[in-house]
Amino acid sequence: MLVLGINGSPRYNGNSQYLMSGFMEEMKDRGYDTRVLAAPKLKINPCIGCGNCETKGVCVFEDDFTHIFLPAVIKADIIVISSPIYFYAFPAALKALIDRIQVLWSRKYRLKMDEFKGRKRKGILLAVGATRGKDLFDGLKLTTRYFFDAADIQYKADLCYRGIDEKGEMENHTTVNEDIKNLARKF
Numbered sequence: 001m002l003v004l005g006i007n008g009s010p011r012y013n014g015n016s017q018y019l020m021s022g023f024m025e026e027m028k029d030r031g032y033d034t035r036v037l038a039a040p041k042l043k044i045n046p047c048i049g050c051g052n053c054e055t056k057g058v059c060v061f062e063d064d065f066t067h068i069f070l071p072a073v074i075k076a077d078i079i080v081i082s083s084p085i086y087f088y089a090f091p092a093a094l095k096a097l098i099d100r101i102q103v104l105w106s107r108k109y110r111l112k113m114d115e116f117k118g119r120k121r122k123g124i125l126l127a128v129g130a131t132r133g134k135d136l137f138d139g140l141k142l143t144t145r146y147f148f149d150a151a152d153i154q155y156k157a158d159l160c161y162r163g164i165d166e167k168g169e170m171e172n173h174t175t176v177n178e179d180i181k182n183l184a185r186k187f
């Protein structure tokens with residue numbers, strides 16, 4: 001069973017990376033294979049809305065999305081996104097990857113392909129943001145829900161932390177390690 005992590009932050013060893021590492025360690029201990037992709041390191045073209053995937057089921061671009069990201073998403077049994085909030089949304093590199101998932105949306109909803117054939121795939125969102133507003137994570141949760149739906153992934157759970165800004169703040173949070181353990185226990 002493969003757990004695929006997708007890191008959204010361009011900041012090395014930052015807060016969302018701490019969440020991802022902790023969760024992946026827990027899953028490794030439970031016998032899962034794990035792989036993490038850093039969205040900012042992948043070289044991809046942004047979706048141009050050309051509609052090619054809606055009629056042909058494939059993207060016009062050949063890049064790290066087609067060669068690395070999409071095959072990993074298709075292979076994974078559990079997908080974990082870990083990301084900071086940038087202006088109430090995902091950072092640009094991760095959002096660009098999610099936009100390219102339009103190819104899976106097209107295969108499912110336009111071409112009626114049953115690509116995942118009843119596989120029970122599950123997804124998790126881990127997120128951090130500096131401020132504390134009630135709606136802080138609404139944008140990320142909605143985008144995640146529709147990404148997961150296009151890829152036939154059940155949105156299983158999320159862990160979102162407010163008031164986390166400077167590098168290192170996440171690891172000093174009083175409940176985070178227990179929260180991650182509890183989340184991993186759900187699998």
Ligand SMILES: Cc1cc2nc3c(=O)[nH]c(=O)nc-3n(C[C@H](O)[C@H](O)[C@H](O)COP(=O)(O)O)c2cc1C
Nearest residue numbers: 009014015016084085086087088129130131164165
């Ligand atoms: C470009 C940019 C935009 C941000 N926008 C928001 C925001 O809209 N709301 C918020 O609460 N925090 C915002 N933040 C703060 C980050 O979410 C916060 O510093 C987070 O802990 C960074 O996580 P990381 O270490 O994983 O990169 C922003 C930070 C940056 C650099």
